[in-house]
Amino acid sequence: MDPAETNFTGHRASKRRLPRSFKELTPTRAFSPRTYFREMVWKPLMTRRRGRHKQPLFPHPRAGQVGLTWIGHSSFLVQLAACNLLIDPIFSNWLFVVKRQKHPGLRLKDIPNPDIVLITHAHFDHFHKPTLRRLPSNRIAIVPWGVGELAQGLGFDRILELEWWESYTRGDLRITFTPAKHWGARMISDHHRGYGGFVIEFQGRKIYHAGDSAYFDGFRQIGDKLAPEIALLPIGASHPESFRKVHMGPEDAVRAFKELRSHWLVPMHYGTFRLAFEDIDEPPRRLADLAAHAGLSKQLLILEEGVPVLL
Ligand SMILES: [Zn+2]
Numbered sequence: 001m002d003p004a005e006t007n008f009t010g011h012r013a014s015k016r017r018l019p020r021s022f023k024e025l026t027p028t029r030a031f032s033p034r035t036y037f038r039e040m041v042w043k044p045l046m047t048r049r050r051g052r053h054k055q056p057l058f059p060h061p062r063a064g065q066v067g068l069t070w071i072g073h074s075s076f077l078v079q080l081a082a083c084n085l086l087i088d089p090i091f092s093n094w095l096f097v098v099k100r101q102k103h104p105g106l107r108l109k110d111i112p113n114p115d116i117v118l119i120t121h122a123h124f125d126h127f128h129k130p131t132l133r134r135l136p137s138n139r140i141a142i143v144p145w146g147v148g149e150l151a152q153g154l155g156f157d158r159i160l161e162l163e164w165w166e167s168y169t170r171g172d173l174r175i176t177f178t179p180a181k182h183w184g185a186r187m188i189s190d191h192h193r194g195y196g197g198f199v200i201e202f203q204g205r206k207i208y209h210a211g212d213s214a215y216f217d218g219f220r221q222i223g224d225k226l227a228p229e230i231a232l233l234p235i236g237a238s239h240p241e242s243f244r245k246v247h248m249g250p251e252d253a254v255r256a257f258k259e260l261r262s263h264w265l266v267p268m269h270y271g272t273f274r275l276a277f278e279d280i281d282e283p284p285r286r287l288a289d290l291a292a293h294a295g296l297s298k299q300l301l302i303l304e305e306g307v308p309v310l311l
């Protein structure tokens with residue numbers, strides 16, 4: 001292991017027991033078991049899966065360049081001159097009984113070997129064990145506090161847990177775990193597990209993956225402390241209104257983006273699994289309208305699954 005590799009402790013995160021579980025989201029009339037089954041399970045089941053696996057045409061980033069590929073949902077491949085990072089990979093066609101609505105943009109076997117895998121929290125659409133098991137070995141996992149035990153036995157050489165504001169550094173690479181407004185329990189009562197986002201810094205470039213989060217004033221703080229340039233922000237699973245206690249909609253993402261003062265806004269967490277009641281294509285449409293209204297169209301980068309961009 002590189003001797004320059006360190007894992008230094010920043011401020012210990014206060015483990016606020018923020019949103020606790022799905023059950024705690026205000027029940028709405030729409031949220032009856034029957035409606036849930038019809039909207040999340042039955043309708044997607046009856047809908048043909050769209051999209052296709054793209055041919056793997058990855059860039060070879062030179063010093064100071066970032067290759068960014070959206071795979072679908074919150075899964076991204078980040079390519080830097082020194083290494084490949086995979087974030088929240090999920091390649092499966094099903095999330096339990098919920099059918100994936102669009103194929104992953106790439107086949108898992110076509111992904112360049114990741115050196116580091118980042119997991120933002122233990123929810124099944126982000127920490128997907130069957131996908132992680134299929135990755136080649138010899139890699140490091142970086143996960144929130146309380147999530148490391150879940151990553152045992154999945155082929156990782158090393159598993160590192162981070163608290164909010166803690167960083168992992170190796171040479172020029174620094175990865176900082178950032179706060180979010182969400183919750184970490186994978187099942188029901190395992191609230192000791194953390195959740196958050198990551199800022200990846202390498203040779204002056206800074207990429208922020210927010211994980212899952214509601215809007216909160218932490219975005220301003222992340223902007224002040226780390227000034228990320230490329231912001232990957234979730235925009236889906238935010239309807240009805242009560243879901244916005246734990247997720248962002250397009251309005252929230254625009255507000256967060258302004259407070260982060262980033263240059264690129266890349267939306268995610270939409271279009272793949274139907275996890276809430278909005279139309280699956282609505283979030284990016286709405287985001288594009290809002291961005292146009294706010295004069296941010298040139299900074300909005302709506303990616304197509306499996307098509308890399310070099311930034
Ligand atoms: Zn989540």
Ligand SMILES: [Zn+2]
Nearest residue numbers: 123125126212
């Ligand atoms: Zn999620």
